[in-house]
Amino acid sequence: MSSIPPPSESNEPSSIHPPTPPEPEGGDTVESEPAAEPQKPRKRVGVIVAISLLTAGLIGLGVGLTLTFLELQRAVALIEEQQQELEDQRELIDQKETFSQAATEMMAAAAVFDGLPFSTLVDRSYHETLIERGWTHRWNPTVLRHDIDDVRAETAVLRELAASAEAERASNASGTYYEKITDQLGQGFISTVLDVAPCGKEAWGCVSGDDPFTVYYDHAGTIGQPYMTDFIRAGVAYHEYAHVLQFSNPEQTAVALESFDGNVEHMADCYALTYLSGWKLDHRIWVGSYTYWDISVGYGYTCNSSQRQVIRDWVASLNYEHQPISQ
Numbered sequence: 001m002s003s004i005p006p007p008s009e010s011n012e013p014s015s016i017h018p019p020t021p022p023e024p025e026g027g028d029t030v031e032s033e034p035a036a037e038p039q040k041p042r043k044r045v046g047v048i049v050a051i052s053l054l055t056a057g058l059i060g061l062g063v064g065l066t067l068t069f070l071e072l073q074r075a076v077a078l079i080e081e082q083q084q085e086l087e088d089q090r091e092l093i094d095q096k097e098t099f100s101q102a103a104t105e106m107m108a109a110a111a112v113f114d115g116l117p118f119s120t121l122v123d124r125s126y127h128e129t130l131i132e133r134g135w136t137h138r139w140n141p142t143v144l145r146h147d148i149d150d151v152r153a154e155t156a157v158l159r160e161l162a163a164s165a166e167a168e169r170a171s172n173a174s175g176t177y178y179e180k181i182t183d184q185l186g187q188g189f190i191s192t193v194l195d196v197a198p199c200g201k202e203a204w205g206c207v208s209g210d211d212p213f214t215v216y217y218d219h220a221g222t223i224g225q226p227y228m229t230d231f232i233r234a235g236v237a238y239h240e241y242a243h244v245l246q247f248s249n250p251e252q253t254a255v256a257l258e259s260f261d262g263n264v265e266h267m268a269d270c271y272a273l274t275y276l277s278g279w280k281l282d283h284r285i286w287v288g289s290y291t292y293w294d295i296s297v298g299y300g301y302t303c304n305s306s307q308r309q310v311i312r313d314w315v316a317s318l319n320y321e322h323q324p325i326s327q
Contacts, residue, residue, distance in 0.1 A: 002199045095141040095148070099134045102151040107325065108132070109158035114322035118248040121189065121213070122158070122320050130154060131325050165189045177230045178205075181237040186213075190244055194219040198251030204297075205240045215240045219326050227285045227293035233280050235272050242271035249318045256314040259307055263299075267311070270303035274311045 011307075060082040106127065113122045132149050137143040169188035179192040196218040199206030205217045217236070244254045245266055260267040266298050272279050281298040 026223075031128045092272045095144045096138060099138075099148050099151070102155070103131055103134060103325075104147050106151050106155040106158070106267055107322075109162070111322045112158070112162045113320050116187065116189065116320050117245060117250070117315065117318040118189065118213075119318065119320055120248045120250070121161075122322075124320075124323075128325050131245070146193060161189075166202065174219075176217075176219055177233045178215075178237055181217055181234050183270050184242065185237065186244065189213060190215055190241070192217065201217040203234050207240050208246065209244035209247050211242055215244065226287045227295050229285060231278075232283060232285075232295065232297060235276060236280070238272035238276045239268045239298065242268035245271070245315070247316060252314060256310055262305075263301075265299040266301045266303065269298040269301060270307055271313050271315075272298070273303060274308045275315075 038140045063303040089226075094314045110122050110124075110127060130147065134144065137147055145214045165188035167188070168191070169183055172183065174192060174194055176192070176194065178194070182190050193214055193216045196203055196206065196216050198208060199216050199218070203218065204222065205215060207215055215237070217240075243264070246266070246267070257264065257267060260270070269281060273281075281296060281300065281302060283295045283297065285295055287293060
């Protein structure tokens with residue numbers, strides 16, 4: 001065993017030299033072979049290959065992720081489309097139910113007028129058109145909403161008409177006998193106007209075909225006249241009410257008029273003669289012991305019994321008949 005010499009006292013840093021190799025025996029000198037070139041570590045090639053494979057794998061993963069994202073987008077779009085279709089179907093179902101309810105309410109409002117002797121008071125053909133529109137537009141909720149609005153508007157008109165008639169029957173706004181009789185005959189559906197401007201100076205009353213539910217009376221021209229009595233006013237009201245029936249029932253009236261040679265005034269006189277007990281066209285009104293007025297009311301023709309039967313049959317045929325409307 002050799003011992004390691006003690007450290008030198010010199011301040012020079014010590015260096016350790018590798019031991020000198022021993023000389024070969026025999027004194028021959030052996031030339032050393034040139035040092036071989038250091039070989040590059042093979043592990044780097046493996047790393048490069050591994051990195052290349054990893055990169056290729058990541059690229060493939062990226063493509064896969066891209067395809068998956070596009071598929072997800074398409075799936076989301078499909079879900080949203082289906083959701084919208086469901087919402088549209090729910091809206092359509094709601095609109096159909098709303099229209100059905102609105103149509104039911106309209107028909108209920110129209111039923112109030114069942115049996116009234118005014119065929120044109122309620123426009124059944126318009127109601128049929130409204131319901132037909134709802135059926136035609138049942139797959140179009142946007143248009144169906146407008147149909148619902150129209151049905152509700154017509155329902156409001158019918159209810160207002162019924163309410164106005166009820167108020168008319170309950171009161172006599174003018175306080176006249178004309179209005180009293182007219183309200184009784186027309187059940188509140190006929191308005192009384194004390195102004196004969198549309199009728200002419202000689203008329204005591206009139207009805208216009210443009211507004212068949214309004215009767216005009218010459219109240220101002222006859223009030224205070226000694227020959228004017230409530231009975232005569234009643235006869236005038238019956239005559240004008242006959243015109244209301246004529247205008248509001250054109251088809252039935254056309255048939256009845258054949259028995260009066262097409263004369264609507266003779267037919268109106270016959271109505272008053274048939275339904276107002278004791279009525280006649282010529283009246284003698286006594287205003288004193290020796291003073292009287294001879295008054296002629298009407299158009300001078302007194303109908304016979306067969307014509308009066310025509311009037312009865314005509315009146316019996318007049319009515320608004322409420323019936324369900326099918327789609």
